[in-house]
Amino acid sequence: MPRDSDIPIAFTDAIKRDASGCLMVTSSSFRSSLAAVNHYWTLELCNKWIVRHQTGFKDVTDGDAEDRTYYLRNMGRVL
Template sequence: MARRYEIYSAFSSAICYGTPRGQTVRASDFVRELASFNHHWTLQEAAEWIGRYQLSFRLYAEHPGGDKEFFLMNMGRVQRGG
């Protein structure tokens, strides 16, 4: 059974700081972090989760293979689950 707090922890761990666009996260990095918690998601599932639950993140670029990159909008924050 998937634990929500593990998903949010994996997302926080996947965020890259100090990029030219500020804080960014790639779906592939998120999937890799989820795998460390024994959650096996596809790139599409990870990108959909980010779009649905992280309202301060917007699509920045789409990379080959369906890997999507999101950036944190100005004055945004990472949403925490309960």
């Protein structure tokens, strides 16, 4: 059974480092981490959750794609 307390943990698990060492997360990696803890969300719902709950991350995706990429801002933190 999915638990709401697993959502922030799944987000933390989805965070990766890019080639330059910056912390980043994609909507699809967050969605995969959520599926591992029995939450089956759409990419749109994942994007809405990230924007609402993780204010230290900035969307750097070009265009209107559903699979978005977010980078941790300078002095930002994972909430």
